[in-house]
Amino acid sequence: MTTGTDRAVHGIEDIRAAVARARSAGGAWTASGWRERRAALLLWKRELAGRADEFAEVIAAETGKPVQDARSEVLLTLVHLDWAARNARRVLGRRRVSSGLLSIHQRALLAYRPLGVIGVIGPWNYPLYTPMGSIGYALAAGNAVVFKPSELTPGVGLLLARSFGEAVPGHADLLQAVTGPGSTGAALAGADGPAGVDKVAFTGSPGTARKVAAACAATLTPLLAECGGKDAVLVAADADLDAAADAIVWGAMGNAGQTCAGVERVYAVASVHEELCSRIVSRARALAPGDAYGPLTLPSQLGVVERHVKQALVDGGTARLGGPDALRASVLGPVVLSDVPEDSPAVTEETFGPVVVVNRVRDMDEAVERANASAYSLGAAVFTRSRAAGLAVAGRLGSGAVSVNSVLGFAAIPSLPFGGAGESGYGRIHGEEGLRAFAAPHSVTVRRFAPVVDLTSFSTPREKVARAVELGRKLHARF
Secondary structure (H helix, E strand, O other): OOOHHHOOOOOHHHHHHHHHHHHHHHHHHHHHHHHHHHHHHHHHHHHHHHOHHHHHHHHHHHHOOOHHHHHHHHHHHHHHHHHHHHHHHHHHOOEEEOOOOOOOOEEEEEEEEEOOEEEEEOOOOOOOHHHHHHHHHHHHOOOEEEEEOOOOOHHHHHHHHHHHHHHOHHHHHHEEEOOOOHHHHHHHHOEOEOOOOOEEEEEOOHHHHHHHHHHHHOOOOOEEEEOOOOEEEEEOOOOOHHHHHHHHHHHHHHHHHOOOOOEEEEEEEHHHHHHHHHHHHHHHHOOOOOOOOOOOOOOOHHHHHHHHHHHHHHOOOEEEEOOHHHHOOOOOOOEEEEOOOOOOHHHHOOOOOOEEEEEEEOOHHHHHHHHHOOOEOOEEEEEOOOHHHHHHHHHHOOOOEEEEOOOOHHHHOOOOOEOOOEOOEEOOEOHHHHHHOOEEEEEEEEEOOOOOOOOOOOOOOHHHHHHHHHHHHHHHHHO
């Protein structure tokens, strides 16, 4: 199987040609209407489901993750594509909205039109699920897509584009993949001059997002950026500690910790901190690296993980499990740290490895304060036996999504939007907001009858206009 550097490197002229083909195909796609687009996307979904093993094998080969994890990624992709296809018309189709008393003589209509061609720049950690949160929703909204997968996972992108053409042969150019290093993504965003896309959806590091944003700014091309997280789990004194520990270990160690909304910080109320640490360590120690999760996909990430762990210990933290020695195997062993100062890199920076910091807090107020102190604001979780308390704490967290008594519960619910702020980026994928992210609102008014006082005509006597305006002012002054 050819991967990585065996793929072609596409430059700006290749990208412009792909965008031109996509735009041509997009015209027919838009004109085909909601019903046909839904049918086509559901055909593609069935094609993907029938080829799940093939996709899982390519994902596993390029990322190193276990095949069972790759199969779960395919399933999540299917769930989101199905929702986008079935709900696009409801969310984006023309509907009547209130005209208000002043414009009661007008019928007000709102619809959403596709933007045109969407450039999607995908990551390597979830090379199918994550970019499809943009690709599937953009297609459902009536757009064409040019997809640049990570240079570490080009095979997934090429297979995805090919599968669409095979499932929906009449629209083969609607989804195209271009491959290459970061320079290819930069060209798609417009760093080498206008590439012709109407919006860019990017997933990656905050540093790279800034470069993409700068390239998009030159042509005022809108950008949707999902840039990672430093997600926190807050554990109350009354929490089910077994459930919390189980979820924390899965959220922190799954995919070798290479999950943008994975668990990297835990804030546990002091009265349960020791017991929670013990249960987390017990579960993490039972994991078999290489079976439970695979290696780091990006070799250079090892340096970041090592720096965070070593500095945490220098700063006074404690290694409850693992430590620097756990980072010397081909597949890193799990590392559980506690009592790490809040200004240590293991707390402030995205680690993206199988490492979790479990710190004690006075109470849930302090837990919320510390969770919100991060520059990232993607996801979070709260564990408590009180549903009301869990919802109250969730409402105080600044993250874009919160799970109560689970981690990453929002990832498998396609009706919920996903995204953050700050270093986590901006914009939303998934759900109704995800569909609207790839469409432009289109407002239409239809005059139903002549108003009693026409405020948009010079033929209306000024005195009559003045009386009508004064009446309106008095009404608003009272209510």
